[in-house]
Amino acid sequence: MNSSTVTQVNESSLPTVIVNLYQRFGEASFVRQHTAEGMPTLWVGREKIMGVLKYLRDEHRPRYEMLLDVTAVDERTRIHREGQPAADFTVVYHPTSFSGNCDIRLKVALQMDDLHMPTAIGLWPSANWQEREIWDLFGIVFNGHPNLTRILCPPTWKGHPLRKDHPARATEMEPFTMSDEIQDREQEALRFNPEEWGLKRRSETSEFMFLNFGPNHPAAHGVIRFALQLDGEYVLDVVPDVGYHHRGAEKMAERQTWHTFIPYTDRIDYLGGVMNNLPYVLAVEKMAGIKVPQRVETIRVMLAEFFRICSHLLFFGTWAVDLGQLSPLFYAFVDREKAFNIIESICGARMHPGWFRIGGVAQDLPNGWDKLIREFVDYFPKRLAEYETLVMANSVIKERARGVGSMNTQDAFDWAMTGPALRATGLEWDYRKNRPYSGYENFEFEVPIAVNGDCYDRAAVRVEEMRQSCRIIKQCLNNMPSGPYKADHPLTTPPVKEKTKQDIETLINHFLSVSWGPVMDPTEVTQTIEATKGMNMYYLINDGGIGSYRTRIRTPSFIHIQAIPFLSRGLMLADFTTVVATTDFVMADVDR
Amino acid sequence: MSWELVKPEDSFSTSPGMNQFDDYIRRNVVMTTLEDMLAWSRKHSVWPFNFGLSCCYVEAATAISSRHDIARFGAEVFRATPRQADMIIIAGTVFRKMAPVVQRLYEQMMDPKYVICMGSCANSGGMYDIYSVVQGVDKFLPVDVYVSGCPPRPEALLQGLNLLQDQIGKTRRPVSWVINDQGVYEREKVPVQRLKRRAERIAATELRSPDEV
Numbered sequence: 001m002n003s004s005t006v007t008q009v010n011e012s013s014l015p016t017v018i019v020n021l022y023q024r025f026g027e028a029s030f031v032r033q034h035t036a037e038g039m040p041t042l043w044v045g046r047e048k049i050m051g052v053l054k055y056l057r058d059e060h061r062p063r064y065e066m067l068l069d070v071t072a073v074d075e076r077t078r079i080h081r082e083g084q085p086a087a088d089f090t091v092v093y094h095p096t097s098f099s100g101n102c103d104i105r106l107k108v109a110l111q112m113d114d115l116h117m118p119t120a121i122g123l124w125p126s127a128n129w130q131e132r133e134i135w136d137l138f139g140i141v142f143n144g145h146p147n148l149t150r151i152l153c154p155p156t157w158k159g160h161p162l163r164k165d166h167p168a169r170a171t172e173m174e175p176f177t178m179s180d181e182i183q184d185r186e187q188e189a190l191r192f193n194p195e196e197w198g199l200k201r202r203s204e205t206s207e208f209m210f211l212n213f214g215p216n217h218p219a220a221h222g223v224i225r226f227a228l229q230l231d232g233e234y235v236l237d238v239v240p241d242v243g244y245h246h247r248g249a250e251k252m253a254e255r256q257t258w259h260t261f262i263p264y265t266d267r268i269d270y271l272g273g274v275m276n277n278l279p280y281v282l283a284v285e286k287m288a289g290i291k292v293p294q295r296v297e298t299i300r301v302m303l304a305e306f307f308r309i310c311s312h313l314l315f316f317g318t319w320a321v322d323l324g325q326l327s328p329l330f331y332a333f334v335d336r337e338k339a340f341n342i343i344e345s346i347c348g349a350r351m352h353p354g355w356f357r358i359g360g361v362a363q364d365l366p367n368g369w370d371k372l373i374r375e376f377v378d379y380f381p382k383r384l385a386e387y388e389t390l391v392m393a394n395s396v397i398k399e400r401a402r403g404v405g406s407m408n409t410q411d412a413f414d415w416a417m418t419g420p421a422l423r424a425t426g427l428e429w430d431y432r433k434n435r436p437y438s439g440y441e442n443f444e445f446e447v448p449i450a451v452n453g454d455c456y457d458r459a460a461v462r463v464e465e466m467r468q469s470c471r472i473i474k475q476c477l478n479n480m481p482s483g484p485y486k487a488d489h490p491l492t493t494p495p496v497k498e499k500t501k502q503d504i505e506t507l508i509n510h511f512l513s514v515s516w517g518p519v520m521d522p523t524e525v526t527q528t529i530e531a532t533k534g535m536n537m538y539y540l541i542n543d544g545g546i547g548s549y550r551t552r553i554r555t556p557s558f559i560h561i562q563a564i565p566f567l568s569r570g571l572m573l574a575d576f577t578t579v580v581a582t583t584d585f586v587m588a589d590v591d592r
Numbered sequence: 593m594s595w596e597l598v599k600p601e602d603s604f605s606t607s608p609g610m611n612q613f614d615d616y617i618r619r620n621v622v623m624t625t626l627e628d629m630l631a632w633s634r635k636h637s638v639w640p641f642n643f644g645l646s647c648c649y650v651e652a653a654t655a656i657s658s659r660h661d662i663a664r665f666g667a668e669v670f671r672a673t674p675r676q677a678d679m680i681i682i683a684g685t686v687f688r689k690m691a692p693v694v695q696r697l698y699e700q701m702m703d704p705k706y707v708i709c710m711g712s713c714a715n716s717g718g719m720y721d722i723y724s725v726v727q728g729v730d731k732f733l734p735v736d737v738y739v740s741g742c743p744p745r746p747e748a749l750l751q752g753l754n755l756l757q758d759q760i761g762k763t764r765r766p767v768s769w770v771i772n773d774q775g776v777y778e779r780e781k782v783p784v785q786r787l788k789r790r791a792e793r794i795a796a797t798e799l800r801s802p803d804e805v
Binding site: 173271588 | 687695696721804
């Protein structure tokens with residue numbers, strides 16, 4: 001097996017996209033920055049950024065079809081910014097190309113006295129929420145944005161939490177109290193006002209009803225609120241309201257060390273367990289230059305795929321409940337328990353093991369692990385076949401889900417939909433296949449796709465993905481490499497214990513390594529994976545400290561929720577729950 | 593009020609030391625007071641509110657579903673509206689933006705109502721000492737049972753439920769046609785399990801090795 005290699009920055013030859021941009025806009029328009037993962041990174045002036053993005057989307061070959069991420073950085077307390085333009089804040093755009101299988105990172109420097117940017121909604125509608133998020137968390141204004149309101153913090157919040165001068169801890173702030181006045185004020189602030197969203201209260205023939213679907217609703221799949229504009233039973237428009245699950249994970253990353261942030265990643269997509277550890281530890285390993293042993297890669301893949309099965313099973317069961325079938329949920333939970341038993345016997349915990357480490361995993365596989373997994377891989381495909389008969393072949397389910405909430409591939413690009421939702425539109429794109437990481441290139445598996453991009457297809461793709469995950473697990477089982485479970489590298493955290501007991505020098509190194517964790521040269525790095533729900537990306541900026549200066553967690557769920565209004569306009573209210581279920585979001589993955 | 597379960601096939605064999613008639617009466621007639629009967633019924637029919645906040649709710653849902661089956665304890669009637677529920681499980685992190693909503697939902701429940709606080713976040717904020725998280729739901733709600741864990745296993749939630757049920761079973765409600773506050777709403781505190789089980793726990797000398805499945 002080959003290991004994934006860290007891409008080396010080649011100084012002599014420029015990436016094609018940079019050559020093209022230099023030709024089109026002039027080399028003087030850009031400042032190039034080198035990063036650890038070698039992704040083309042350019043600083044652009046604010047007045048030119050929209051032109052550059054438009055060129056990349058429409059004229060450049062290959063086209064950059066999707067705006068994967070937009071985020072910002074508070075640069076005011078940086079120490080190492082050698083060679084970068086002066087900036088108090090930076091806005092970072094991350095367009096991605098599916099046809100060319102490449103990415104580019106564009107940065108715009110802003111000064112404190114002029115925190116304004118043009119909006120990118122005209123190019124990609126998916127930029128809407130990310131720009132609102134940046135305004136909420138950093139206080140950068142996007143000119144031309146239709147609803148630049150708070151999205152993650154409560155509407156009454158003062159300040160912008162991801163600024164470096166905003167307190168991080170709840171215990172640094174005034175203690176939380178809830179008097180009647182505060183409760184009334186906060187409740188009043190949450191009242192939905194249709195006019196703010198440009199929604200009419202009546203048509204010529206009927207008066208519309210506004211329905212709060214959430215923030216606590218049995219079919220809402222978490223603490224989210226949809227304000228529905230209804231004409232009788234028909235959904236005219238939807239305004240999703242998120243932020244009820246904002247746990248400040250990105251702020252948390254700024255005060256944890258590289259090592260101690262790992263458990264927080266588990267809780268981002270809380271159905272994804274250790275799969276969330278994967279992009280984070282891979283990103284840190286890129287920075288540290290650690291190449292992990294093949295056994296580590298294979299163990300990681302195996303557990304990540306177990307969590308994909310667990311997550312998809314939960315989706316499958318709850319989706320069937322939303323369509324009126326109760327029993328599939330109980331079957332799905334039986335199988336989840338079987339998978340959790342295995343996960344627990346390997347990692348010691350069920351949902352949030354936090355078991356991957358920088359440069360390895362926490363411990364070796366226990367004796368007898370293979371027997372448990374062999375039982376599972378023999379048992380599970382038969383169960384999946386039963387589920388397909390029970391749910392997917394059920395005529396009521398077909399009737400309820402086919403042709404409901406359809407989107408095509410271009411819509412998916414516009415709304416930055418990734419994962420099963422993108423594949424359901426017919427695009428055969430899987431990060432594990434197209435840009436293998438952690439040794440996925442060594443496994444045989446299919447990338448399931450569908451044609452219509454409707455609710456039924458999104459579910460069908462996930463069912464087939466479970467089968468493929470089971471196939472990958474079987475290959476891990478049959479070909480588990482022997483060898484160490486940690487890389488022999490000085491930055492592996494925690495370091496191998498046996499090496500501490502030689503002399504005082506090794507003991508001191510061990511002590512530093514355990515208390516601080518790795519200390520690496522300032523740089524930045526991204527790592528994307530095919531997570532349970534779509535593309536999950538960690539963008540880490542290292543300023544030379546013992547932890548991250550800025551951690552950006554690009555989660556699929558946050559972006560996907562934005563597309564729900566697009567998918568549900570004109571549907572019946574009962575179909576709306578199908579759209580919500582097949583979007584398959586987890587609120588912790590939305591609000592982080 | 594004492595009672596026991598017997599297997600159907602045993603129903604015609606006489607208990608040791610009893611004649612057949614007395615035994616038949618014992619198995620078919622319950623002598624109790626109305627107050628005791630009421631307490632017993634309430635203990636075994638706690639209706640939970642279908643409410644969840646984050647990760648812990650997935651483990652709570654696991655406790656409801658097939659393997660763990662909360663119906664064994666008479667608490668499976670999950671209500672989608674707080675007005676029909678006796679008990680709310682605060683399963684997950686209590687967020688600043690969500691707190692007024694939680695408060696309102698709690699207020700909408702009918703008395704007597706109970707709160708099980710599930711998981712570290714709801715207990716104390718847990719690992720999230722961060723600007724957007726309330727450091728424990730007891731900052732604004734009265735909590736009857738704290739269940740520890742991140743997230744707690746489904747079995748832990750079921751144990752929490754049992755502790756709450758024991759407490760409910762000990763409480764006597766007024767039995768009267770007069771509908772008013774009759775001053776009998778004192779509830780007993782659930783004993784702290786950490787103190788109760790301490791001796792037993794520190795006596796453990798052999799722990800299971802993580803090297804075996």
